Amino acid sequence: MPSSFNRRSFLKGSTLAGVGVAAAAPVAIAAPKLLPVDQVSTQGQSRLSTFTSDGTQWTVYEDQSRRDGPISFVSTKGAFALDKRLAACFDDIKPSYLGLALKDICLADADLLADKLLENGDPDPEQVRRAAPPLGWNYTRESLWWRMPWTNFVGTRQQGDTMPIFPNGRTRGYRPEHDFPELEGDDGVKTRWEGLLGGWLPAIHKIIQVSDTRYYDLLVFADVTAPDELLVQTWHRTVQYDNGKAVKTSFGYSYAPFPPRRTVPSAEDFYAALLAFAGYWQNEVKDQAAVTLPDKALADMVSHAFAKELITRPRGVYPKYGVVDRDYFGPEYDGFQDILTSSLYANLEWGRFDQAKAVLENYFDQFVYDDGMINMRGPEVAQFGLTLSLLARYLHYTGDLATLKKYAGKISNTAVLLAEMHDLSLKKPVTDAGFGLIDGWSESDACLHPDPSLWWKPYWNNSSFTIRGWRDLARVWPLISPDQAGQAAGWNRRADQLQAQLVKSVRANVRHDLKPAYLGVLPGLKQTHREALAEARAKKQRTEQGWAHRVYAELLHADVLPDDLADIVIDAVRGHGGTSIGVLANFSPANETNRDQLGFISYGYAQQLLRSDRIEEYLLFLHSHRYHSHTPGTWVAGEVSDIDGGLPLYCVPAQLTIPKLVRWALVFEASDADTLYLGRAIARDWIASGEPVAITGAPTRWGAVDFSVQGQGASIRGQVAFAGQSRPKEVHLRLRVPKGKTLRRVLINGKSARIVGRQKDTVVFSPAGVAAFTIEAVLA
Structure with missing residues (x-):
């Protein structure tokens, strides 16, 4: 030109x-x-x-x-x-799978590659990269079918x-x-x-x-x-x-x-x-909270994800699940709830409030009816609850009450829709395995099958995210709709009732006869998901245990299980064929050739790893998603990605996973307690590098927070600053010292702090009335 x-x-x-x-x-x-x-x-x-x-x-x-x-x-x-940063897209990694056979990896109930990568504590990112060939190096034109x-x-x-x-x-x-x-x-x-x-x-x-x-x-x-x-x-x-x-x-x-x-x-x-x-x-991306990491590529992946979202969305706002190909770019996907929730979540966590507002308004204007139902072929029950939870987070972070008031009727009717479904569950016989638990589609694609009623079941995630949605919305509802403030008490009562029934039912359905103990995707099951999927394939039938990965991811993400049950679910998933190199797998019958990663909703599983203090597993998830759910170098995130070099199918919720994982590693909020976690999943090697680890302007429900730490030989220096007047009751500061070192003493603003935690690497302090804190730690 x-x-x-x-x-x-x-x-x-x-x-x-x-x-x-x-x-x-x-x-x-x-x-x-x-x-x-x-x-x-x-x-x-x-x-x-x-x-x-x-x-x-x-x-x-x-x-x-x-x-x-x-x-x-x-x-x-x-x-x-x-x-410029270049990554090899050809076979620079011979597919040795860390010395394991692909057949054994795929058939095993345990995640053999994850076990190997976690043998020495924090996983080595380069070893994680070399655990499987890069995406896209081994695909054939025939393997792409219509694409x-x-x-x-x-x-x-x-x-x-x-x-x-x-x-x-x-x-x-x-x-x-x-x-x-x-x-x-x-x-x-x-x-x-x-x-x-x-x-x-x-x-x-x-x-x-x-x-x-x-x-x-x-x-x-x-x-x-x-x-x-x-x-x-x-x-x-x-x-x-x-x-x-x-x-x-x-x-x-x-x-x-x-x-x-x-x-x-x-x-x-x-x-x-x-x-x-x-x-x-x-x-x-100028409004994004600034982040500095020793692993610069991870910081760049955050900004690139937001750029890719703007490219994917027409005019930067209108929802699209994927690009280019008719399947995933077609309008029948546009109202898919995961597009909304993944975007709202990621943009809020990084301070991109204008984009979050634009996405929210577009969705509620074009895809939410006045009665709370959505303009999409296959509504997912759990995603209604996650939407309500994120609306509360939106208000906490942005203070934009006017936007939520504008949609108060639709928001209320979404919560009422879930209440109506809860009422139906209470009409079941008390002897019914699903009594008191919400029936409905867990996965949108259920509606595409000849008999979608097969998946109209009381999946755990339907109830867990309903609880979370009601509870979080109830906290802010009196502000959004003062004349209907009484609804909040009703939602809280329902949340307590549903949570009690959910926990009771989950405990009753844990199979302790299996090692590790196992929990099926809904009450009353006699088969594991692998057994059910294999039987269905053999008989050329469908099974109610399809899309089991979504059930586990959302059950854990909602954070409504006691700690011991959350650990049982994690162990059940990882120990019964449910993860691939540490990332939640796209569940399928055991076979000799593939064990795919699930790129787009698996972040709920990762969040519970963080919450359960399984930090090494969280870091493995982070590195594995980076290297095996993204193409090398140019970072196209796959909805589902194999581990033998195939070409993944892009979807924007998968692209927005890394921003969440990086943010939570640095700054993370407790769901129900007045607690802020800082540095919870900082890699030990980042501290050992001597380079700064910092995030500036990280939004929280107490206002923006700046946080930084840096290893300096036998010490660690850091800072915490609160921009607003609000403060959490407690700050839990994690200092994951280099391997072989321990914390001898930590000073917060010059005063000695008590070192606590399972690994003696955490200090707890109250930030009341103080805006800024200096951190001085001495290592032994």
Whole structure:
């Protein structure tokens, strides 16, 4: 695209308006964050281009001596650099599975890989990565069935769709092989590395090696200034390297040239677009709580997840479960409750309140009826409860009472809907195994089968999240609807009644004859989920134990079980085929070839690991989800991901899992107690590294909190600060010291604190009346 081409002028003068098609509004572009020029080194870098943008002249440099060399932009006003991080997408990990046989891993009831990775305490992230091959290295075109073999996608907030990117860097409109024939097709690009420019920006960077002496460096990103309603315009750069030297560079914009009207863009065009791209995306996540971790990739995954959500959602707001393919991008999925709850949860936890509000309003305007029912084919009972709980969290974090008042009728009727279902459960005979427990679909897909009544059952999660939803909503309901404040007492009474029945029934249904003890997905079952699924497959039938993974994840997530029962459920899941490399599995009959991870609702299981102080298992979940539920380098999160190198199917709730896990590791709130947990799942190696671990502006129901710790040889230094007037009754500060060390003394604001906890690594203090605290710990 020539630099003289002005898209906005074209659309303004276009005859499109005459035929009733409105052009999108011009896109405002923020400037990227700049550093003083002397803080961005260009020494040894190649000068690539000079251009002028908004009256400022910029010079672009790149370190072309190495594959991950940064691209630097320098002006008289300041400078910035976009670094590169690459991960191998081919078979750099021989599928040895830590010395275990894949057949044994898949057939075992125990999670053999998890057991091995947890032998020495905190799991080693590199060993976790090497526990299975990377996603996408071993897929075949035939294995994708109806899907196109895309491996990533790009887009913007303002567009209504996305653009798929294929292994060789092509899109549906542009092919780099036009200039570089060696890049034709996907079979010839198996040996490649991929990453994201600037650490997390949604610009795809590829290295494709075609021989020992030649490789291609590709960059692809969306035009953030494009106002098209649906179509995503794309920028492309391909550089051929021979013997480590750049010998040919080509640029492209969206389509092949069609001279004289559509010509090849210049280098100046490309780098000006990249400048705008960086500013645009930095601006989109500027409200996110800042986080600093020794493992920088984990921090980048948080920001990238929010960028991917904005790309996935048309206009950044309207819900979509997936992208590109009709199945998952189709409108029949749009009202899926998990899209709402995963987004609301993640955005609230990271202080992205504007996005949380936009998502909430869109859903309640378009997908919630006045009677509390939703505009979606398969409502899930537990997700109604989670929605109510998150609405309470929204008010606690944002103070935005006006928005919830606007939807007070719909919110109340959602709670009443659950009460009506509870009333039906109380009409069952007291001898019924499901007496007092809520029947209903646990999984949305139940409605698609010939007889969905098979899954209209009293699954544990239906009741557990109903309890949580009623209880959390009752705390804020008098503020939302003062004239109906009396409803809150009724919901609390129901929550207590339902919780008592749930706990009683769960205890009665634990099978202590199995080792470890086992709990089925609903009362009265005689088979384990593996037995039921195997029998159903053999008989070519369906089973009420389908989607058992959702039951366990949501039962644990709701936090309504006593500690001992929560531990029994965790052990039952992990010990009876329910996890894969530490992540909740997509339950299936035992077989010799696959043991898939569940990427999108499994975070509820992880949250209970944290709550139950099973920190090593929590860290394994975090690292395993990162490496085995995401494609390497470019982090496309799979709804379900195998462990033998297949290509996963993306869904946005899976993408928003890592932000939750990282946030909770640093700052986590008790569900019902007035307690704030800090540093609960900080890895020991992070403290040992001597690098800072910090989060700034983490929202809590007591206001924003800043928290940081840093190992300094034989000591640990840290700070805690509360921004508002409210305080929790207690702060539980965890200091997970490096392996082989112990805490000898901890001072909070200069005063000695008592060290408590099972591992003697926690201090408890009351922050009443004090805004800031210093932490000084001495190790032995």
